[in-house]
Amino acid sequence: MSENVGRWLRDEIENAILSNEFSPGARLDETVLASRFGVSRTPVREALMQLNAIGLIEIRPRRGAVVIDPGPHRIYEMFEVMAELEGLAGSLAARRLDEAARQAITAAHRRCELSAKAGDSDAYYYDNEEFHKAIYAASRSEFLEEQCAQLHRRLRPYRRLQLRVRNRLTTSFSEHCGIVDAIFAGDGEEARRLLRSHVGIQGERFSDLVASMATR
Amino acid sequence: MSENVGRWLRDEIENAILSNEFSPGARLDETVLASRFGVSRTPVREALMQLNAIGLIEIRPRRGAVVIDPGPHRIYEMFEVMAELEGLAGSLAARRLDEAARQAITAAHRRCELSAKAGDSDAYYYDNEEFHKAIYAASRSEFLEEQCAQLHRRLRPYRRLQLRVRNRLTTSFSEHCGIVDAIFAGDGEEARRLLRSHVGIQGERFSDLVASMATR
DNA sequence: GTCAATGATCGTGTATACAAGAAATGAAGC
DNA sequence: GCTTCATTTCTTGTATACACGATCATTGAC
Secondary structure (H helix, E strand, C coil): CCCCHHHHHHHHHHHHHHCCCCCCCCEECHHHHHHHHCCCHHHHHHHHHHHHHCCCEEEECCCEEEECCCHHHHHHHHHHHHHHHHHHHHHHHHHHCCHHHHHHHHHHHHHHHHHHHHCCHHHHHHHHHHHHHHHHHHCCCHHHHHHHHHHHHHHHHHHHHHHCCCCHHHHHHHHHHHHHHHHHCCCHHHHHHHHHHHHHHHHHHHHHHHHHHHHC | CCCCHHHHHHHHHHHHHHCCCCCCCCEECHHHHHHHHCCCHHHHHHHHHHHHHCCCEEEECCCEEEECCCHHHHHHHHHHHHHHHHHHHHHHHHHHCCHHHHHHHHHHHHHHHHHHHHCCHHHHHHHHHHHHHHHHHHCCCHHHHHHHHHHHHHHHHHHHHHHCCCCHHHHHHHHHHHHHHHHHCCCHHHHHHHHHHHHHHHHHHHHHHHHHHHHC
């Protein structure tokens, strides 16, 4: 537990939301949360205020906090922005690549390869996250890295769904190969283009998923 | 004043920070703020928690809140990301333009023209903001619109500095003309390219400004 | 039988009190 | 005279108490 309870609670509740323990639309009762985590309402409120500020929950005056339901369309929009930011990260990474970043990307890429070949979608899910984070870091832009990481976290639950789709693992990995090649070749524009479509396609796949669930 | 004090305080303190009343590095004493705004410490703390969550201030345990100093390099990074997001907004706007958006952009563009020709940099500053916001809205992506607006707000103080630079008003306006033409022509890629350089150049100009201040 | 109004209950919003930690100041020793 | 340690004070962190508003249920009237 972090040294101050508010921050710890924020992470705790955020994880609970992102792991879908608190589903979209769920009411977050302050007293319930307080007793659950064994603290008073004050730090709970502070945690909720922060989650409100980053757009994970909505607090309506005198009516409490509820988990925001982004809705399929908004999630698609988020993927669209994510694609753009990752594209920028890739393009910067290609131009600014140093030895440490090269090694980090290579290592993450290797782990992805192993997981993909083993068909282990859970392992690939984690390795894929590390791979993308390595690219953010390689961009050498701290602000971009933070923005990417934040958006990535929020899209995490929806990305996970897609890895279950048939053949997505191998397709994803082969896309990674192209991205790595472009970055290592210093071809910023190619890296941007590939990353944009690599991430953008997930938004489209998500739309397909939603559409297929709606017709059912 | 909004119906809940915490939200009102957040906006109030945020404005004070963005208008440089609270300079980077300044300590934000809870009791001082509480007495200044005539409330207790509780809502002040909630406001500070929110500002901490969106990255405007830093709260170190038991040591209080200070206004974050982004530093020139980080501000450049922020402009870089802003350029990318505005580029996306422009490209989407070109593809999805409807009559209402067209009128909003035209109106804002006209006001910019008047202010630029009058050489009124303060008026242009506001009209320019409306112009960019009209493009965000025209993108028809709520999430993108929010992200752009938020980043725009944080970069506001630094944009303002640049309008004072010689000839920037007329240069900026002529760039706007090209952007409007591209969007109205439905040329997404051209709109993206022009917006990216229109915003990106501000980051570079900011770097120049800092460099020239450093040599003095 | 249905709709509206009023009251009760529950939960949030704000204030205040108390505790714990950090910084500053003073004194003592080298 | 300078440095270090201890004490005091100030500020933050957490808890609790109280008040106001919203929602829901129950009762009465149409």
